[in-house]
Amino acid sequence: QGMSASRAQFQAAATQAAVGVEERIAAADRLDRSAFDEGVDRVNPGRMDSSGPQLLTTATANEIGRVGQAFLDTARNTMVRMSIRPADAGREIIAARIPPPDALLCPFQPPKCDPTAKFRTMDGSCNNVVNPLWGRSQTPFERLLAPIYNDGNTTERFTGVSEPRAASVFGGPLPNARLISREFHDSMSNPLGGSTHLLMEIGQFISHDIEFQALSQGYAGANLDCCTRTNRPGCFPIDIPPNDPFFPPNRTCINIVRALPTPPLDCTIGVRQQLNQITHYLDGSAIYGSSDDEIRDLRTLTGGLLKTSSNNLLPTAPTTGTGCILTTSTRPCFKAGDVRVNQQPMLMSMHTVWVREHNRLARGLALLNPTWDDERLFQEARRILGAELQHITYNEFLPAILGRRVMTKYGLKPLSNGYDASEQPMVRSAFATAAYRFGHSLIWQRVLAHNGAIKVSDRLLKDEFLKPDLVYTRGVGDICRGLTRSPVEKVDKSLTEQITNHLFERERGFGGDLAATNIQRGRDYAIPGYQAYRRLCELHGQFSHTRIVQRKLNDIYRSPEDIDLFPGGVSEIPVNGGKVGPTFACLIGRQFKSLKNGDRFYYENSGDTAFSGNQLQEIRKVTLASLFCANTDIGTIQPSALKSIRRGNTLVNCNNIPHLDLNPWRATGCVPVNGGYSAWERTRCFGTWRIRYRICNNPLPNECGKSCPRQFEIQIETCGIRRPGFRRGNAGPPDVAMVSAEVSRLSGGRISAIDGSLMTTAMRGFRHF
Numbered sequence: 001q002g003m004s005a006s007r008a009q010f011q012a013a014a015t016q017a018a019v020g021v022e023e024r025i026a027a028a029d030r031l032d033r034s035a036f037d038e039g040v041d042r043v044n045p046g047r048m049d050s051s052g053p054q055l056l057t058t059a060t061a062n063e064i065g066r067v068g069q070a071f072l073d074t075a076r077n078t079m080v081r082m083s084i085r086p087a088d089a090g091r092e093i094i095a096a097r098i099p100p101p102d103a104l105l106c107p108f109q110p111p112k113c114d115p116t117a118k119f120r121t122m123d124g125s126c127n128n129v130v131n132p133l134w135g136r137s138q139t140p141f142e143r144l145l146a147p148i149y150n151d152g153n154t155t156e157r158f159t160g161v162s163e164p165r166a167a168s169v170f171g172g173p174l175p176n177a178r179l180i181s182r183e184f185h186d187s188m189s190n191p192l193g194g195s196t197h198l199l200m201e202i203g204q205f206i207s208h209d210i211e212f213q214a215l216s217q218g219y220a221g222a223n224l225d226c227c228t229r230t231n232r233p234g235c236f237p238i239d240i241p242p243n244d245p246f247f248p249p250n251r252t253c254i255n256i257v258r259a260l261p262t263p264p265l266d267c268t269i270g271v272r273q274q275l276n277q278i279t280h281y282l283d284g285s286a287i288y289g290s291s292d293d294e295i296r297d298l299r300t301l302t303g304g305l306l307k308t309s310s311n312n313l314l315p316t317a318p319t320t321g322t323g324c325i326l327t328t329s330t331r332p333c334f335k336a337g338d339v340r341v342n343q344q345p346m347l348m349s350m351h352t353v354w355v356r357e358h359n360r361l362a363r364g365l366a367l368l369n370p371t372w373d374d375e376r377l378f379q380e381a382r383r384i385l386g387a388e389l390q391h392i393t394y395n396e397f398l399p400a401i402l403g404r405r406v407m408t409k410y411g412l413k414p415l416s417n418g419y420d421a422s423e424q425p426m427v428r429s430a431f432a433t434a435a436y437r438f439g440h441s442l443i444w445q446r447v448l449a450h451n452g453a454i455k456v457s458d459r460l461l462k463d464e465f466l467k468p469d470l471v472y473t474r475g476v477g478d479i480c481r482g483l484t485r486s487p488v489e490k491v492d493k494s495l496t497e498q499i500t501n502h503l504f505e506r507e508r509g510f511g512g513d514l515a516a517t518n519i520q521r522g523r524d525y526a527i528p529g530y531q532a533y534r535r536l537c538e539l540h541g542q543f544s545h546t547r548i549v550q551r552k553l554n555d556i557y558r559s560p561e562d563i564d565l566f567p568g569g570v571s572e573i574p575v576n577g578g579k580v581g582p583t584f585a586c587l588i589g590r591q592f593k594s595l596k597n598g599d600r601f602y603y604e605n606s607g608d609t610a611f612s613g614n615q616l617q618e619i620r621k622v623t624l625a626s627l628f629c630a631n632t633d634i635g636t637i638q639p640s641a642l643k644s645i646r647r648g649n650t651l652v653n654c655n656n657i658p659h660l661d662l663n664p665w666r667a668t669g670c671v672p673v674n675g676g677y678s679a680w681e682r683t684r685c686f687g688t689w690r691i692r693y694r695i696c697n698n699p700l701p702n703e704c705g706k707s708c709p710r711q712f713e714i715q716i717e718t719c720g721i722r723r724p725g726f727r728r729g730n731a732g733p734p735d736v737a738m739v740s741a742e743v744s745r746l747s748g749g750r751i752s753a754i755d756g757s758l759m760t761t762a763m764r765g766f767r768h769f
């Protein structure tokens with residue numbers, strides 16, 4: 001009773017709170033408009049700082065962001081009307097579960113699904129047929145723990161609705177993110193013996209398949225300049241503390257914009273959430289895009305192929321309107337299923353290899369199944385490629401990162417457990433903002449291209465950001481070979497200076513800092529601190545840091561409860577056989593468990609969407625080594641490409657690398673029927689004659705490998721005498737019109753009429769149509 005009364009009150013307050021929300025948002029827009037008009041925010045800024053080109057936020061995301069802003073505004077206003085302290089607002093509003101007032105339109109409307117569809121949708125909807133929006137592109141990240149927004153600057157566990165986590169549990173501000181970066185995340189190079197830089201690149205590629213946060217933009221898609229105009233809803237810049245060892249004195253700020261707000265998926269009035277612009281599923285969206293519009297642009301629409309440019313490179317992108325904002329390169333940048341493709345050449349190469357793999361599969365399928373049209377070839381190739389990507393992730397990549405014990409604990413090994421429709425596939429915000437950014441510690445400072453005999457290019461990463469040149473000059477093969485012959489860094493607190501001082505640098509001293517960005521981003525999402533996740537993972541009471549690291553963290557943070565998740569997690573001692581510590585192993589393990597068990601199309605699943613046993617056997621042969629062999633001129637490679645060349649993993653000729661054989665994909669998708677034809681049948685007698693006939697049961701002649709040269713065969717025979725021909729002496733020949741009508745009926749309309757001469761041949765023997 002009490003509960004429902006207060007819900008009604010909440011509902012009434014929310015309805016009132018939503019009044020005038022459009023005007024309030026318009027006022028914020030005017031601020032951005034003036035920043036744009038005055039040349040502060042620019043579409044093509046000279047400096048890019050940490051987040052890179054924010055231009056990459058899609059129009060769809062921007063629209064949802066506006067609605068999100070309206071929801072947030074309503075939430076805040078509701079709390080004021082209910083006289084609830086900002087400090088309690090978050091907890092109260094989550095508990096109240098208020099449906100949106102009529103004034104606010106929910107941007108998440110479930111689509112109609114075809115539950116029998118064999119292929120994934122492009123946007124990931126309808127994967128879960130009961131909750132068709134789960135995992136769709138342009139839906140919110142999910143959370144493991146309730147956020148700690150610091151509205152009103154309080155320090156309690158469950159707090160406000162929107163302002164970043166900013167306060168220490170002892171009161172006062174958290175340590176500055178740049179300060180933590182430079183004091184804690186030093187730039188020592190600690191190579192990880194035995195592994196290659198490919199471990200970094202495939203890790204990044206996987207992240208670009210499952211998550212891409214929408215960031216705030218200014219007027220007309222301009223990049224917000226939060227260092228010049230600070231106090232705006234989309235701004236969350238980092239002040240650079242004085243005496244920075246690297247940045248010059250005239251640089252005082254790192255430009256960070258906030259992630260766009262979105263309503264939660266159920267559109268209750270609640271706390272700020274963040275938006276994932278791509279499909280949460282590991283489904284090849286980095287290759288195909290996350291919407292019907294994107295894929296339309298990437299396909300040739302013949303033979304199931306994806307577009308390429310000369311030398312079998314990715315298709316090129318126009319310089320404007322695509323997130324391609326290069327000013328330094330003379331060569332065009334690339335277009336792919338994920339717009340971040342142009343970030344650096346190792347990533348561009350990885351994208352290229354996958355597009356080539358798709359086209360290789362489509363061509364192979366076309367040879368085996370000449371009757372398949374463009375759409376069928378495209379979807380079947382996409383389905384195989386998605387399986388290959390999942391197999392590489394769960395069979396090669398994750399075991400290297402997590403070690404055998406963690407793989408077993410979360411059921412991540414191939415062949416362990418199946419689809420669970422109640423498992424939410426969505427990417428969790430702690431994973432997106434911290435745990436899976438462990439990969440930033442893997443980054444080696446150089447980009448190598450290798451031609452098999454010698455290094456043909458060996459430059460600092462900062463000189464390759466946002467430039468496709470190396471791909472054009474050295475080619476994808478040399479860059480892939482470079483990846484399998486470069487070292488990778490240990491996962492530890494050290495991150496290369498290439499990303500902590502020089503990220504996207506175009507003017508010396510004005511690069512971004514990815515470590516500081518990660519910390520600031522965690523606060524933007526208001527994920528709780530490191531200790532909260534230790535408790536979630538049942539690791540509290542144990543120590544996972546060396547004493548030196550522990551002491552450093554104690555020096556920087558006033559309370560252990562204040563420690564941000566990224567620095568706390570990335571600096572842990574790795575688990576046995578893995579590369580990350582127990583907290584990140586737990587968060588990564590849980591995420592990939594839900595991406596597996598929550599994906600109806602996961603490649604090992606049985607049921608309607610299953611691959612056959614023979615097909616699975618072929619998919620299980622796929623490795624990064626076979627992928628590179630099949631799609632580049634690499635020629636030789638070590639079989640475990642994530643591991644460096646050494647005894648037991650020496651270079652072998654690509655001919656000796658097992659590879660996927662497409663034969664099990666010959667003529668799938670139809671049920672072979674009795675040799676293709678039905679049994680012979682006879683009509684009743686019409687006078688002294690009747691028709692003998694059989695029908696091809698295949699969807700098309702020759703489908704399923706069964707011979708069925710024609711659709712329909714007839715013969716006209718005399719009643720009582722079972723042999724061809726019309727016996728002289730009986731009552732006259734059959735009536736042409738009657739036979740015609742009968743044949744038309746029997747053939748299901750496929751043969752509309754036969755004339756006299758056809759009838760004569762049918763009387764002499766078989767007549768095929």
Ligand code: HEM
Nearest residue numbers: 050051052200203204207211212213432436437439440521
């Ligand atoms: C040269 C290599 C890389 C560069 C330059 C790079 C750069 C960046 C940048 C600029 C962001 C956006 C930061 C923000 O504003 O919040 C980001 C996000 C991210 N990075 Fe990296 N990164 C690299 C490699 C990796 C690797 C190897 C991994 C994982 C194995 C990784 C995982 C992530 C994740 C999970 C995000 C969040 C993505 C999102 O939700 O939008 N990155 N990275």
Ligand SMILES: [Ca+2]
Nearest residue numbers: 209279281285
């Ligand atoms: Ca995806």
